[in-house]
Amino acid sequence: MTVTNPFHRTVRPHVDGSYTSDGCWAMIRHPAYADRPHRWVRAYLILQDDLVEYLESVEPADVNLETYSLRAADLLIRACIEVEANLTAILRANTYTKVGNLNMDTDYFKVEKSHFLSQFSVQFPHWDGSHRTRQPFGAWAAGTYQPLAWYRAYNAVKHDRAEHLVNATFRHLTDAWCGLAVLLTAQFLFEDFSPHVFLVAEGYGSVFDPEFEPAIGSFLGVKLPASVPESERYEFAWSAIREQADPFVKYDFDSS
Numbered sequence: 001m002t003v004t005n006p007f008h009r010t011v012r013p014h015v016d017g018s019y020t021s022d023g024c025w026a027m028i029r030h031p032a033y034a035d036r037p038h039r040w041v042r043a044y045l046i047l048q049d050d051l052v053e054y055l056e057s058v059e060p061a062d063v064n065l066e067t068y069s070l071r072a073a074d075l076l077i078r079a080c081i082e083v084e085a086n087l088t089a090i091l092r093a094n095t096y097t098k099v100g101n102l103n104m105d106t107d108y109f110k111v112e113k114s115h116f117l118s119q120f121s122v123q124f125p126h127w128d129g130s131h132r133t134r135q136p137f138g139a140w141a142a143g144t145y146q147p148l149a150w151y152r153a154y155n156a157v158k159h160d161r162a163e164h165l166v167n168a169t170f171r172h173l174t175d176a177w178c179g180l181a182v183l184l185t186a187q188f189l190f191e192d193f194s195p196h197v198f199l200v201a202e203g204y205g206s207v208f209d210p211e212f213e214p215a216i217g218s219f220l221g222v223k224l225p226a227s228v229p230e231s232e233r234y235e236f237a238w239s240a241i242r243e244q245a246d247p248f249v250k251y252d253f254d255s256s
Helices: 023-027 037-054 070-093 108-115 149-159 161-167 171-187
Strands: 121-123 221-222
Touching: 023 121, 037 070, 037 171, 070 108, 070 161, 070 171, 121 171, 149 161, 149 171, 161 171
Parallel strands: none
Antiparallel strands: 121 221
């Protein structure tokens, strides 16, 4: 059994494995799909501009992974705030009735089951060493909650910067950047909500490995999940449902 109506803020492959079959990518621009999605993309792009600028002073290389600084702490905190905001938006756009503060292990981890976050890979266009490709949610691949090192570092720095500044490393910062890129892709694919007609992105040749596509913002590359069970894939003709007032259904996070 497949999914015959798309979930809010949820990108998934079609039954044939494609993410763009039958024009289904167009659902992302439907006004009922997500609340003011351009704002989420703009927030990411503003942050990415500052992250790219940071690379002017710290070379993207394995040798710098444990470098830490106040500037890295600031960017790490900003990136993780956006991560939390996007995860909250996914839960609230669907069915999740918990009120109050949400946390990573009991709340945000639920999005792994709906969006297959652990299957996403992210790649830097230029990197010296073996850490060019990341799986920021890879610790969740077994289906049980495991702490994310970069998110744990963020919490340590946020709550006690004087004691834990050493955790604001280039490794954790770049992993958090990749994590945010995954969340944007898992909701909006490659759509940046600019006025142009949507075009599916094509690879950068030698800049990224062939299975990677440029992510939103055209700096990082992203590899989409390829092992989504057939029963969890989309199977609908967008042309047949797009005229409905709300062609989307809510994922039940309360029961997941």
